[in-house]
Amino acid sequence: GDQVEQSPSALSLHEGTGSALRCNFTTTMRAVQWFRKNSRGSLINLFYLASGTKENGRLKSAFDSKERYSTLHIRDAQLEDSGTYFCAAEGTGNYKYVFGAGTRLKVIA
Amino acid sequence: EAAVTQSPRNKVAVTGGKVTLSCNQTNNHNNMYWYRQDTGHGLRLIHYSYGAGSTEKGDIPDGYKASRPSQENFSLILELATPSQTSVYFCASGRQGSTEQFFGPGTRLTVL
Numbered sequence: 761g762d763q764v765e766q767s768p769s770a771l772s773l774h775e776g777t778g779s780a781l782r783c784n785f786t787t788t789m790r791a792v793q794w795f796r797k798n799s800r801g802s803l804i805n806l807f808y809l810a811s812g813t814k815e816n817g818r819l820k821s822a823f824d825s826k827e828r829y830s831t832l833h834i835r836d837a838q839l840e841d842s843g844t845y846f847c848a849a850e851g852t853g854n855y856k857y858v859f860g861a862g863t864r865l866k867v868i869a
Numbered sequence: 870e871a872a873v874t875q876s877p878r879n880k881v882a883v884t885g886g887k888v889t890l891s892c893n894q895t896n897n898h899n900n901m902y903w904y905r906q907d908t909g910h911g912l913r914l915i916h917y918s919y920g921a922g923s924t925e926k927g928d929i930p931d932g933y934k935a936s937r938p939s940q941e942n943f944s945l946i947l948e949l950a951t952p953s954q955t956s957v958y959f960c961a962s963g964r965q966g967s968t969e970q971f972f973g974p975g976t977r978l979t980v981l
Contacts, residue, residue, distance in 0.1 A: 856902075
C-alpha cells in the first residue's frame with residue numbers, strides 16, 4: 761500500500777537555528793498536511809498543500825507530487841517549536857490519509 | 870471556540886469492559902475519522918464516516934465499532950477493551966471532497 765517515510769525520526773536544534781523535515785512517498789500523492797503534536801498532546805494544523813509551497817511565519821512547506829516528497833522548513837527555532845511533527849498524505853483518492861511516523865523535535869536553549 | 874471536541878479526555882478502563890469515545894464537531898463537515906496514535910508511529914485510521922448513518926472500516930478496524938448518529942457526532946466503541954487498545958485516540962473532521970482534516974484534542978485511553 762501507500763507508504764510515507766518521514767525523516768529524521770528525531771532532531772535537536774539550538775534556539776535560533778533551523779532545519780528541514782522531509783516526507784518521501786512511495787506513490788504519487790494528491791495532497792499533504794503537516795501537523796505538530798504539542799506538549800499537551802494536541803495536534804496543531806500547520807499546512808495543507810495540494811501543490812507548491814506555503815509559508816507561515818518561521819515555517820515553510822513544499823510539496824512536489826511528481827517527485828514524491830514534501831518538506832517542512834523551520835527557521836529561527838524557538839523553544840515552543842518543540843514537539844512531534846507529522847506529515848500525512850492522500851494517495852488513493854478516497855480522502856484518507858497515510859501518516860508518517862513523526863519527527864520528534866527538541867529545541868534547546 | 871474549539872470546532873472538534875472529544876470526550877472523555879482521559880479514560881481508564883478494565884479489560885473486557887465497554888468503552889465509548891465521543892467526538893463532536895461544529896464545522897458542519899461531512900467526513901469524520903477516528904485514529905489511534907502510539908509512540909513511534911504515525912496516526913492509524915480505525916474507522917471513518919462520510920455522513921450521518923455511514924461508517925467505513927479504516928486500516929485497523931478490528932476490535933472497534935463506530936457510530937455516526939448525526940452530522941455532528943461520531944463515536945468509537947470498544948465492546949471488549951483489551952490492554953493492546955491502550956493508546957491516544959484522535960477524532961478529525963473534513964469537508965466532503967477534501968482531504969484536509971481538523972483534529973480534536975485527543976483522548977488518552979488506558980486499559981488495565
